[in-house]
Amino acid sequence: MQKLIHGIRQFQQSEYRRKQSLFEELAGGQAPPTMFITCADSRIDPNLITGSDPGELFVLRNAGNMIPRQDMASGEAATIEFAVKALKVEHIVVCGHSQCGAMKATLEPESCESLPSVAGWLRNVKGVVERTLRRHGEQSPERMLDLVIQENVRMQLENLQSLRCVAEALASEQLQLHGWTYDIGRGEIESLDHERNEFATLFNDECYQPDESATGFA
Template sequence: MQKLVQGIHQFQTQIFSSHKELFERLDKDQAPETLFITCSDSRISPNLITQTQPGELFILRNVGNLVPPYEHMGGMSAGIEFAVTVLQVKDIIVCGHSNCGAMKALLEPDQLGELPATKAWLAHARKTEQIMWESYGHLHGNELLHATVEENALVQLENLRSHPSVAKAVTAGRLHLHAWVYKIETGEVFAFDPDRGQYTSVTGTDGLAPLDPEHRATDLSI
């Protein structure tokens, strides 16, 4: 706790003072262009990864970067609705990450014996689980885990489309959906390219292994 208090002191005395105009402007309003949905994992820092300032990302986080379908209305649905309808964001990114504990638990449900709330929450990734067991039986270990992370981001985009505000904005052409995967160990970020059927580096380097189009969770050609 002391480290946090020291951090606040440093922020107030060094950071805030040099960005005073920014924070005064943000006090009046916010106008982020991107809704960034990612995992609660402490190793993920959306603003650090994207080098964005306060006010530039509207961030929603939860275990496994899941998006419950619209019929399961709750905090995530409210945040999505607000971002799309009120803030009118132009992009929604669902960002998974390497070595995700939630995806490990999805593949190894025995880990959830004493975590009933987590087990219930991961039901929103049941389609991901189904895809993995039906289509990726040839993979094991880290390869299986990473493929699960990739597929899960696509499944959650499909769930996003069940939200009326998202569907309306996508149809109108003012909203675009993106699936990203962040590799903690290298700092690389990969985005799913529907034309190539694989994740490719957002900075233009070589992509990851392609996903079989027959096993793809959703059509992202928008």
């Protein structure tokens, strides 16, 4: 705890002072262009890996970056609805990550025997292992985990579209959805190509140029 308290002091004396005008502007309201849905894992820092300032990402985090289907009364559905209808975000990113504990648990359900709430939460990703096997067949345990992490991103993008507010925003072309996976050890992002339904490195440093015309999934 002392480390956190010391960090607050450092923030007030350095980062806040350097961006004081930004924080003063944000005190009056927010208008983030992007919603970022990712795992609660402590190793993921959405602002750090995207180089974003405060106010640029509207972040939703939970175990396994999951979105319950349809308009269920859940914190996730309420947060997404607020982002889409009140804040009018233009993009939603669903970002999985390497070595995800929630996805490991889908492969090893016995690991949740003493965690009933976790086991119940994993119902939101029921069938992800079977979907992965149909798509890729049997794989090594390490490769299987990576593929389940990718398949979960596909599944959560589908769940997103089952929410009425998201479906309406997509239909009116006010919103784009993006599926990413983040490799913690390498610092790399892979993005889901919707047309090919495959993941690929988000960009090549040598030839990267921002795509200003992307629509739908990225």
